[in-house]
Amino acid sequence: MDMEFPLLSMRETLLRLLLACVLGGIIGLEREKSHRPAGFRTHLIVCMGSCLIMLTSHHMFYRFHLFSNADPARLSQGVISGIGFLGAGTIMREGNNIKGLTTAASIWGVSCIGLSMGAGLYTLSIIAALLQMGILVWGNRFPGRFIQREITFSLILKVQGDTEILPLFDAAVDQYGVYIADMNISKEGDKQSINCTLAIKEGQKRGFVNYFYNNKNVIEVSVLDLG
Structure with a gap:
């Protein structure tokens, strides 16, 4: 007996894309405010693109699930691996100081949020975005309470x-x-x-x-x- 994997409605698809843009944009605004090389637009596009990849994977799974060698999950795996190239472009070395590691990690995190949103995990995606935003805004203050900078x-x-x-x-x-x-x-x-x-x-x-x-x-x- 064949399993049924219903396609998402256009409304559901657009909702996930829109929410991915909102979450990625919010995190990107913090990076933009901090004058980082990857700001609002970069984070928004990464999150939206990752969401789109996951939606495409869902569609491919529906279309090709009868083929034993079909593995749509490779698309999302490629996002996680490939985003490293974009993150590496934000890392700069100035003398003995290395800058951009947090922004690179932020881009990677945003891509994961996009994938999660594309999979329909709304609550998890929103919580992850809020946690990432909190880490970016207040995370640098926490270690200072215990370790001198x-x-x-x-x-x-x-x-x-x-x-x-x-x-x-x-x-x-x-x-x-x-x-x-x-x-x-x-x-x-x-x-x-x-x-x-x-x-x-x-x-x-x-x-x-x-x-x-x-x-x-x-x-x-x-x-x-x-x-």
Whole structure:
């Protein structure tokens, strides 16, 4: 006895597409507001397209379910795999900082929401969209309650006279638990200088920099925040 897999009505199909656009657009607005490379339109299109793929899979399952080798689920699997290429385009490296990982994950999440909506899981899709929106808006505040944020900055120090700059610098690094990403030491006449890129807990930075400002042997302190 053949199984029946009724086709969706046009009304049901359009409703799912519209809701996918709404959910993807809402999440995209948050990324747009944060000036991310993938914003409102990208998230909306990804969510709508993923929904369309799932609707197409449903239609193919109805049309070809009698064929033993037919596997319409491959379409949705392709979305999950292929969306990685789009997400990779949002990831950028600036010096020691990597940006865009959250946006890439957001695009992947939106594609999953679109697939879920295309499958007719309305409540699950809406809850997932609300959770993703909440993570994007408030997620970066939560870790700060338990873990101090680490910041990266460039530091240039100059000393003059008989003072050895490296022992002075090492003492401060050990005291404040600083991570050295890059460092160059140079000497010109009776002046020594260090040009370095450092990472430190946000609450420790002021004390670390003041350590050099308050040292009479240091003639120049230059700080540039990198993120």
